[in-house]
Amino acid sequence: MNENNDTTKPSILSIEGLSIGYDKDKFAVKNVTATIKKNAITAIMGPSGCGKTTLLRAMNRMHELYPNIITQGAIKLNDENIYDMSTIKLRRRIGMVFQRPNPFPTLSIYENVIAGYKLNGIHLKRTERDEIVETSLRDVTLWEEVKNSLHKKGTFLSGGQQQRLCVARALAFKPDVILLDEPTSALDPVATAKIEDLLVELKKQYTIVLVTHNMSQAARISDNSMFMYLGELIEYENTKTIFTNPKDPRTEGYLTGKFG
């Protein structure tokens, strides 16, 4: 049931028997096995506390920030186990965007985009920097709005613009995968629509994994969908299939609004 029918696209991430516990007998993610397709949007859905955010954070090892975390199993990025890689290298290849826009308040828009390079002490020529900033901001359709105020603080932007700036910051490293943790839950419908259009555009170049609380968002933009419940991956299918013909009664219950 956890197999994905869509075989036309190669996979990039494969999760193998992953379990994550906050305590010896309190597992948030239980024995999840799945493969994430390249250049696709994969949505992770489920009710609160189902482990979807933990699973997402495990993909670039952000979950290790919690104390006493237990991780079993493996996640392979192009056949390389991410738990054997250095977190610094891994997080440059798998970027992350958070629930609330979090641009660095002390940095300008320009500096926020190249913050990844700045914070890692990677030195770039001015022309290289300018190019990365422009392409990243163009990729998130923010360039035209901010090109005349690049040196203003990022916190002056509206919430939706800030979130797109955070996507641009993640894109600046040209990562393989971008993880988004409910990126539109703090935004209004117009800003949400912009982010959704942007994600559909971005999947041409990147692989996107999206945690969402919003079923219609998953239905609108994702190619494949996972449904998680109490830490288990219940169903992982092509989005159309899962919404029109869910196999598991729990998936059906959630999608028809019986719980969640």
Place this chain on the structure above:
Amino acid sequence: MDQSNILIEKTRAEILPDHFTGRKFRDRLFLAGVIMFSLITISFVFLIIGSLVMKGYHQINWAFFTQVAPDTFTAMMAKTSGQLIPGGIVNGITGSLYLVGIASVIAIPFGLLIGIYLYENINNKYAGVIRDITDVLQGVPSIVVGLIVYLWVVVHITHGYSVLAGSVALALMMLPLIIRSTEESMKMIPDSLKEAAIALGTPYYKVILRVLIPTSFSGLMTGILLAVSRILGETAPLMLTTLGNPAINWSLTKPVSAVPLLIWQFYNDPNMVDLIWSSTLFLMGFVLTLNLISKWIAGKQNS
């Protein structure tokens, strides 16, 4: 239903008016009390500043900031002939700046690092012990700090009263203030910012240096300035560690003067009475300025 309505009407008509005026009166009385007590408190501050200015201003001149304190004989001669006391407190000003400077060099790095450590390990047992010890250190009377530093530094290291001893004593008094203000201003930073930096693959020490410290910069500065203004007026620990010096001194191992030490010295000399007020005015002005600057920085952060 009807009966209870009648009861309410009755209450409104007969009981409330009397009761209501009583409440209003008590409310007014309370407000008047609050205003009166706050006015008393504020007026004390203005009385202090006012009397310092009145008594101290005529000694404040160019010599006050450029010459060392006079000896008692010169002061007496000037006083008997009805002139201003010659000389100033430059040995105290330079000494105070020197002592506070060295104390800051010692206390700021320690304070910031320990504060960051406490913030990063909120639930750690060892961090909890350090936090408790910091509170204890803050409660140690300043004369005790002076005595201990006398024993450690004056007796065993510099073999005499010295700038180093005075600075160590002041640094010990600054430490708990800086530690707690660092921890508190770091706590104001949302976790999401830290996560944003970590998610970009930033090594942890750079998250601290390039994200946490710049973001909380004004909070850290406010804490440091308040600590500095707090120790500028310390007298007791300096008496036991740097003693005082009639001349300007820049040697770490020699005694030095300080403004509060001079005030104490002037107080004990009937010929120097006029200099007490001008020195106190200067000290008060300096501390007040630092306080205002730190308030301004803190206000900038909030806006």
